[in-house]
Amino acid sequence: MSAIQKNVESASExxxxTFTQGHLALPPAKKYLVLTCMDARIDPARAFGIELGDAHVIRNAGASAIDALRSIVISEQLLGTNEIILVKHTGCGMLTFENEDAYGVVEKNLGAEAVAELKAKNLDFLPFPKLEEAVEKDVEFLKASKLVPESVTISGWVYEVETGKTRRVV
Amino acid sequence: MSAIQKNVESASExxxxTFTQGHLALPPAKKYLVLTCMDARIDPARAFGIELGDAHVIRNAGASAIDALRSIVISEQLLGTNEIILVKHTGCGMLTFENEDAYGVVEKNLGAEAVAELKAKNLDFLPFPKLEEAVEKDVEFLKASKLVPESVTISGWVYEVETGKTRRVV
Structure with missing residues (x-):
């Protein structure tokens, strides 16, 4: 067993x-979802004030709305959420490369077969050059999608990894 | 401003x-990533023992490895992680429907244009009928992918929403 696996086991124990919340229902009690980045420096529950059972939390590289669409549709259409809090953050890795850079790294590290798999899946890494603009674009994407009805409230935010603050953009 | 948005602002304040961790680096300090479900009843930091800055946390509907592949490749190839902790959970919504059910709900709630968007994106909701089997299949998918080198340690787990326990499956 790896040290990381041992850590999961001891944390779980x-x-x-002292766990007392086994009664919580499947649908989020406060009917909202938070979409944020996988970045290691973000603790959504504490930074954004999410109590256990209240909200879905979707996380991927860059807090991409395009990448999260499957989960968002499930959250809203099958589990009744009606508000989206989208949070990207300062110092995001997605600001630092372009698709061709990532394809180049994969080719160098993993070889031609791995690049072929990327191409077969038509994989777009979805990096973005400007933070606030990316927040606005993702909110626009969600508002334009027929899969997100107008009744869903959507706001876009930036979390500052330097200060721990979350500020609204749109 | 909605009540949810007000809550984000006050939680952030x-x-x-009392935030003191503005110095943390972009790459996860402990070089691992956790892939788990967006379910509102999971607090990965506390349940799985993740300290701020230590690990990427990817979350989507059902903790799907297929859906998370973009983020996993970025995490490993661009940010140096080399271990995956994959955690699905009891009582998951993905155990309760099939693709055609979800397509039917979207059609009923959002109409034919929304279904057309689903079909244009070729969107698979990726539900699964059996929990432990789904954990095994996702670990196998990652091990078979040329995009995840053999040097990456992968384990599959189940979190019990009833007890707060996390147990290893594979």
Whole structure:
């Protein structure tokens, strides 16, 4: 067992020993979802004030709305959420490369077969050059999608990894 | 401003007022990533023992490895992680429907144009009928992918929403 796996086991033992929230229902109690980045420096529950059971939390590289669409449709259409809090962040890795750079790294590290798999899946890494603009574009994408009805409230935010602050953009 | 948005602002004010971790680096310090479900009943940081700055956390509907592949490749190839902790959970919404059910709900709630958008994007909701089997299949998918080198350690787990426990499957 790896050190990381051991850590999961010991954390679980500790967490479950005082766990009292086994009664929570499947649909989010406060009917909203948070979409943010996978970045290691973000703790959504504490930074954005999410109580256990209240909201879906979707995380991917860059908090991409395009990448999250499957989960968003499930959250809204099958589990009744009607508000989206979209949070990108300062210092995001997605600001630092373009698709061809990532394809180049994959080719160098993993070889031609891996690049062929990327191409077969038509994989777009969805990097973005400007932070605030990317927040606006993702909110626009969601508002334009027929899969997100007008009744859904959508706002776009930036979390500052330097200060721990979250500020609204749109 | 909605009540949810107000809650983000007040939580942020509180969190940032005592924030002391603005120095953390972009790459995860412990070089691992956790892939889990967007479910509102999961707090990965506490349940799985993730300290701020240590690991990427990817979350989508059902903790789908297929859906997460873009983020996983970025995490490993561009940000140096080399271990995956994949955690699905009891009581998952993805156990309760099939693709045609979800397509039917979208058609009923949002109409034919929305279904056309689903079809144009070739959107698979990726539900699964059996929990442990789905964990095994996703681990196999990652091990078979040329985009995940053999040097990456992968384990599959189940989080129990009833008890707060996380147990290893594979």
């Amino acid at each position: 500790q967490y479950s020993s | 509180q969190y940032s007022s």
